[in-house]
Amino acid sequence: MNKLKLVLDSSALIGGFLPEEDEYYTVSDVIDEVEDCQSKERLSYFLNSGKIKIKEPKKEIVDEVIKKTQKTGDQLSLTDIKIIALAVELDSPIISEDYGIQNVSSLINVKYKSIREPGIKKIINWEYYCMGCRKIYSNTRKTCQDCGSIIKRRPKK
Ligand SMILES: [Zn+2]
Incomplete structure (x- = not known):
């Protein structure tokens, strides 16, 4: 084999x-x-x-x-x-x-x-959003260009 x-x-x-x-x-x-x-x-x-x-x-x-x-x-x-x-x-x-x-x-x-986790089942596309004003960015950046708050990512729906 x-x-x-x-x-x-x-x-x-x-x-x-x-x-x-x-x-x-x-x-x-x-x-x-x-x-x-x-x-x-x-x-x-x-x-x-x-x-x-x-x-x-x-x-x-x-x-x-x-x-x-x-x-x-x-x-x-x-x-x-x-x-x-x-x-x-x-x-x-x-x-x-x-x-x-x-x-x-x-x-x-x-x-x-995966050696321990079940893994993900579908492809995730990420979107980036401002924690302050909720503006959405398609690419990652450190801070929001409008309000200066921190940008986080989440799976796009
Ligand atoms: Zn913002």
């Missing part, structure tokens, strides 16, 4: 993910995002034993994912984007606890799994 290829993001590793029989991949940036000693130690053990492999996604796929991310308004780090791009390249599911990654993944038909 062919082994399943799976892509891991930092939230899965921090969440205590343990590899099983499948093949696991991640990008090198994830190593910097895993900061607590226990997760770091576990990750370096799996990297050294070859259980988790490091692979960088192709640049053109990264660029493609960046474009799609801009449509949903999800705030993803470059690491998150690389993770998604790697999943596209390998045609593999992502294991992630991050709703932003899950959201963009479902938008571009990448499957994802």
Whole structure:
């Protein structure tokens, strides 16, 4: 039987993910995002034993994912984007606890799994609203241009 290829993001590793029989991949940036000693130690053990492999996604796929991310308004780090791009390249599911990654993944038909949460079921498009005057923005910003209050995000109906 062919082994399943799976892509891991930092939230899965921090969440205590343990590899099983499948093949696991991640990008090198994830190593910097895993900061607590226990997760770091576990990750370096799996990297050294070859259980988790490091692979960088192709640049053109990264660029493609960046474009799609801009449509949903999800705030993803470059690491998150690389993770998604790697999943596209390998045609593999992502294991992630991050709703932003899950959201963009479902938008571009990448499957994802969560190690503890049930995950989201539909694509969320975010909208940004002012906590003061309730003005709605389609893109994120720190403060409202009318009243200067803080901008929050919520799923668009
Ligand atoms: Zn305002």
